[in-house]
Amino acid sequence: MTSTRERPEIMDEEISPSDHSHCNSDLSDTEMKEPAESPDFYSARTSMASTPTTDYFPDSEEELYDDEPSDLPSIPINYNRGRRTSVSAESMAPSQDKDYVKVVHPKTPEQRSRIVNSIENNFLFKNLDEEQHKDVIDAMFEKPVSNHEQIIRQGGIGDYFYVVETGTFDVYVSKNGAPPEKVHSYGPGGSFGELALMYNAPRAATVVATSDSVLWALDRVTFRRILMENTSRKRKMYESFLEEVPILVSLEPYERHKIADALESAVYENGQLVIRQGDTGDSFFLIESGEASVTKIDDEGIEHELPGLKKGDYFGELALLNNKPRAVNIKAKGRLKVATLGKRAFVRLLGPVVDILKRNSDNYETITRNARQQ
Numbered sequence: 001m002t003s004t005r006e007r008p009e010i011m012d013e014e015i016s017p018s019d020h021s022h023c024n025s026d027l028s029d030t031e032m033k034e035p036a037e038s039p040d041f042y043s044a045r046t047s048m049a050s051t052p053t054t055d056y057f058p059d060s061e062e063e064l065y066d067d068e069p070s071d072l073p074s075i076p077i078n079y080n081r082g083r084r085t086s087v088s089a090e091s092m093a094p095s096q097d098k099d100y101v102k103v104v105h106p107k108t109p110e111q112r113s114r115i116v117n118s119i120e121n122n123f124l125f126k127n128l129d130e131e132q133h134k135d136v137i138d139a140m141f142e143k144p145v146s147n148h149e150q151i152i153r154q155g156g157i158g159d160y161f162y163v164v165e166t167g168t169f170d171v172y173v174s175k176n177g178a179p180p181e182k183v184h185s186y187g188p189g190g191s192f193g194e195l196a197l198m199y200n201a202p203r204a205a206t207v208v209a210t211s212d213s214v215l216w217a218l219d220r221v222t223f224r225r226i227l228m229e230n231t232s233r234k235r236k237m238y239e240s241f242l243e244e245v246p247i248l249v250s251l252e253p254y255e256r257h258k259i260a261d262a263l264e265s266a267v268y269e270n271g272q273l274v275i276r277q278g279d280t281g282d283s284f285f286l287i288e289s290g291e292a293s294v295t296k297i298d299d300e301g302i303e304h305e306l307p308g309l310k311k312g313d314y315f316g317e318l319a320l321l322n323n324k325p326r327a328v329n330i331k332a333k334g335r336l337k338v339a340t341l342g343k344r345a346f347v348r349l350l351g352p353v354v355d356i357l358k359r360n361s362d363n364y365e366t367i368t369r370n371a372r373q374q
Contacts, residue, residue: 103139103222111165112137115216118163118189124197128227129234129265130337135226140216151207151215154180158196158203160217164188167213172206180206197223235260238339241286247317251350258349263339268332277329281319283342287311290336296328308333320346 107115115137119125128136145151145167152158154174168187172180183205186192192207197220238260242248251259265288268274275281277297287309294306294315306328309315315330320343 102135105138105141107137107140111216114165114189115140115163118191122191122194124161124194129230130267131234132226132230135230136218136223139222139226140218143215143217145209145213145215147209147212149209151209152193152203152205154204154206155202157200158193159220161191161193161197161223163191163216165214165216167215168210169207169213170210172208173204174206185210196220237288238263238286241312241314241339244312245284245314245317247320255350259341259346262345262349263341266338266340268336268338270332270334272332272336274330274332274336274338275316275326275328277327278325280323281316281326282323282344283340284314284316284319286314286339288337288339291333292336293331293333294328295331303329319343 116133119136125133125136140163142165151162151169152160154172164186166188168185169190169192170182171184171186171192173183174180186207193203195201196203197218235257239256242251242256242259248256248259263286274285274292277295289311291311292309292313292315294308295303296306297303309330316326318324319326
């Protein structure tokens with residue numbers, strides 16, 4: 001362990017903050033999302049390309065149809081017939097927009113909480129890290145919607161994901177050229193359109209407001225930029241940390257890239273144990289934010305406090321070299337965020353650590369000698 005010293009009606013497609021038009025008859029988006037409490041009538045797609053829109057639903061979809069006649073505004077029955085289904089995604093790199101500024105639309109704590117509860121189990125959001133999650137919620141803008149307003153149209157182009165703040169919405173599907181039928185409804189906390197954040201592909205259904213409502217909306221370009229910018233920033237931070245770890249000093253730049261991309265974030269609350277003295281170590285850690293206390297229990301059972309750790313420090317690196325027990329206890333001092341990588345993952349990426357060390361014989365001798373002494 002060592003230390004180093006951050007409606008009016010919407011025409012054809014869907015609502016946008018400033019009438020942005022991303023229309024292309026060959027490039028559009030297909031998807032629907034259910035609130036957690038709703039029946040799952042959308043099947044997972046194993047292939048997006050060349051799949052007819054009407055094939056995105058399982059046979060059990062019929063059970064969710066409403067028996068009453070639909071009052072959906074007229075939609076051409078043969079709208080999707082003969083159309084080519086395709087997907088695409090914009091090419092984007094973090095360096096494209098050097099003047100990038102985070103988009104922040106103010107929200108009350110209660111509004112943020114409702115958005116979090118709506119998206120926390122969504123496959124697109126559940127694996128975002130804290131910064132990405134916060135930036136996504138910040139970027140969602142509020143959109144008032146009038147009763148009977150069409151939000152998205154089956155077969156139309158999709159650029160936005162929506163979370164229902166207030167109001168109600170009905171979902172209609174036209175299958176095999178038949179008139180659209182109501183298959184579902186959304187209320188506060190419901191969300192739909194998430195695949196628009198990933199691809200241009202045809203919408204799978206039409207969604208219409210059944211009351212004056214309010215939506216939170218997020219567009220694809222903003223979402224992708226958030227992911228790209230955060231990923232790029234984090235990689236640079238990790239690589240700078242890795243350059244300070246003696247056991248990894250012999251790594252080539254491309255190898256540090258691989259390790260940085262493989263690191264996983266973890267959060268520990270105040271007083272939570274990160275590593276325990278005597279346990280077998282299999283991971284090493286880099287501190288992203290926060291502080292940690294370090295203690296060591298001597299042979300007489302007396303616990304001694306050692307210098308603490310802070311952002312940029314690392315510990316547990318010798319777990320990559322040997323299977324010896326941990327030499328100290330490390331606990332979170334306040335909220336602690338770390339990046340961690342296990343020995344198995346390291347070996348899978350770059351091979352045995354001892355081979356890396358042998359590139360620099362002096363460094364190898366020093367580190368292996370220190371490891372034997374612990």
